[in-house]
Amino acid sequence: MERVEKQYEVIRNRNVQKKLEQEKRIKQILFRQIESETEIRKILKNNCGFRRIDALIGAVIQIQLKKEITEETRNCFIKKVTESLAGYTYTGCEINDGGFFFLIDVPDSTLLIYQMRQKIGSMIRQINQEVKDVRFRIGISESGYPRAIADLYEEAGNVLEEQWIHGEEDVFFSQRTKTSAFEGGGWNEKITEGIRKSRWEDVEQILGQLEQELLKNRKQEVLEYMRESIHEILYQIGKYKSDKELKAAFEKAGSFQEAWRLWKFWLYEVYTEYNQIKAYGREVHKAMRYVRKHYMEKITLEDVAKEVELSAGYFGRIFKKQTGISFVKYLNKYRMDRAEDLLKETNLKVYEVAEQVGISDYIYFTQVFHSVKGISPTDIRKKQNY
Missing domain, CATH: 3.30.70.270 (Reverse transcriptase/Diguanylate cyclase domain)
Structure with a gap:
């Protein structure tokens, strides 16, 4: 009995050694340490069966x-x-x-x-x-x-x-014949035209089509398009300074949806700023830009008035005169637009969405959201999931 067990042990050890040698050889082929086809065939036959x-x-x-x-x-x-x-x-x-x-x-x-x-x-x-x-x-x-x-x-x-x-x-x-599905689509030109005509609904329609095309491609091709489009779109609307931080953020994005949200949000910022410059005075435009950068933080009328170097009362009056709404209503609408995007495009809980747009009070957030959007945050998510 003991002799039989020893024989089994010898066989097991041989099998282990054979397996280790087999894996070693395969790795040498994978990492191009062995490239001769004759040698590779020999390994596959003799070591791998x-x-x-x-x-x-x-x-x-x-x-x-x-x-x-x-x-x-x-x-x-x-x-x-x-x-x-x-x-x-x-x-x-x-x-x-x-x-x-x-x-x-x-x-x-x-x-x-x-x-x-x-x-x-x-x-x-x-x-x-x-x-x-x-x-x-x-x-x-x-x-x-x-x-x-x-x-x-x-x-x-x-x-x-x-x-x-x-x-x-x-x-x-893998599909070796795969080619870039968005090449030659003129996407940046179409987007730029929508920005110049102040028609965000046209831009969103183009983005819906572009998103489906990007999904047919691979990571590096998508990131390359996003990086290059930043420079091209800015150049076409007459802005020559690119956004290096955004390009770096694309590289860190953990998924297409995360990169797409970053890119789409950037594009909306470009659209908003381009059209605000045309429509409003320097102080109002500067205030809107401040909101876009700091909406996730606590913001007061006094903070923004100080930023644009005006008294709070005078700033409030010229803001409403130029935009047709009060600064507080503008701030709430901007925050609720961003909250709606997060509710539709992420799995964040409602209270987490509230915190992401600068509101720590959950009940107050739901009240403001319903007032602006005419629907509760939970209902809009249910509608999206349905």
Whole structure:
């Protein structure tokens, strides 16, 4: 009995060593330390057990831990991979941040390659339905040959960036023929025309179409468009100073929706300032700009009057004369417009939205919101979700 156990132990140790050597070799290929196709084929056959090597598909799996991964989850993952890839030769290794890379050998057939990619995607969706402590996301490359394994790895990793665009999805397929959907659309020219004509409703209609086009692209293409559009739109309306802070904020945005909100809000500021300069005197324009920059803070009539170097009484009179409404009504409307955007575009609680627009009293906020918008904050969110 003891002799049999020792033999099993030897076999287990050999299997572990074989697995470690296999992962080492795969990593050397992924990081281009081995680039000879002859050498790569030799490794796939001798170390990984590949036979045909017709066409290869790469898949990068990213793991988001909600808490420490359980043995049950690990077993579920291994079981699903084994079931889904039964009959196929595959290998893999752990990569940075606890993720995995899989390489699957499939017959060089367009239909079979498509079916395999769909099968891998379905596998991840099923795992995510069954486990609660972990969320798996996967980027799946198109097919390639042994010399392109490093490219397949990069391709699968890059396509995972689409979660920045599409948020809650779990499966992302590479499409090598993908081209920029917003090139040649003349979007900046259309937006600038709406700004010059003082027609924000036209600008919003254009933005709705542009948003759908941007969603068809990848992170770097979207960010590049947003960065370049800042300079181009400002130039077209006669302002030559770009916004470096905004460009940096785009890079830090955690999702497309966050970057889009930043960009849309910036555009509204540009629109507002451009038209205020045309419509109002210097003091009123300066006051409106102050509100745009400080609406998240406590603001009083006296604060703004001091900013524009006028007495509070005189400032209040000229503001109402030029705009048709009192400064307080203007401030409330501006804050409620921003609050409406946050209610529609974020998951912030109503009291958090109130704080974001400079109002710490929840009850007062709901009263002002209803007075300005004719609907309660909770009802507008329900309407949006519906």
